[in-house]
Amino acid sequence: MLKDHIEKIVNILSEKLKTNKSIFYYVVPIISVLGLLFFINSKAMFSNSGDMKIRSTPLNEIQVTDSLHAKILSRKYNPITKTVEFIIYTEDSNNIDKKDLKFELREQESPNVVIPTRYQKIDANYYVILANVKKNWNVLSLSFGYESADNSSMNEDLEDIDIDNLDTSTKDKKSLVSVVRIYSDANDIKSSSFLTEKKKSKYISEIMDLEIDFINKDIDKLNKKIEEDNSKMKDAESKIVELKNDIRYQTESEKNTTEANITKLKNLISSTRDLGEKRVDRVKELKEKINKLEQKKMDFGV
Structure with a gap:
């Protein structure tokens, strides 16, 4: 945060001032400028975002x-x-x-x-x-x-x-x-x-970094979903084993109900696996997109 950076710089200047009195005439203007920056940014530093109603179009939303x-x-x-x-x-x-x-x-x-x-x-x-x-x-x-x-x-x-x-x-x-x-x-x-x-080359580098950052966030979300899918399939597989172990002690009508539940769980595993594979493919595609953006940054940026 700007506040932390300003405090750090002021502390360094204070120490220098103690050991070298001649830099006093340079330190005072610098501290004045830093104070101005701190004042200008104080609203952003201390405002309570929970009380504010933000009216902005979200970033990276088509x-x-x-x-x-x-x-x-x-x-x-x-x-x-x-x-x-x-x-x-x-x-x-x-x-x-x-x-x-x-x-x-x-x-x-x-x-x-x-x-x-x-x-x-x-x-x-x-x-x-x-x-x-x-x-x-x-x-x-x-x-x-x-x-x-x-x-x-x-x-x-x-x-x-x-x-x-x-x-x-x-x-x-x-x-x-x-x-x-x-x-x-x-x-x-x-x-x-x-x-x-800035110059166009500088903007190209900045834009590629922005796009890459957004893509990495999408990849993180997809990986989290993939983990949830894997956990869901493991839970369903464990439940199937449990139901199969209990089926020997059930009546005919109970067996029919259990078999129906096992079928539902198998369908759930199948659909979840298909969805997970699509997500894995999407992650691969996004990683390839990052490579393309990195290449564009090298070719046209700085």
């Missing part, structure tokens, strides 16, 4: 409208420069003309004002969008789609949108078509006082 598929991979905010950065993934099989997306950023408190944005198109699928926002913003709405023939201004604003439902598939024909809308809450954004616009 949003769909018409043929456009999109997801947000990262959202960051520099509290010093008031800069926000969004990294998004998009895919549109119908975009034969390879049109670039157009972006419109708005803030909940001033929904009629379009905030100027700048962006880098990293490759056919990834965009990095940056903008400077006001100091005390609450919820940002990033809309993107294709520019329509009708260039009249957008009348729909955040006041007309049910933010609690986070409808990311709203279609706006006023200026953009096939619109995906992504929301970002001020309480659900990564704060980075050193956030600056």
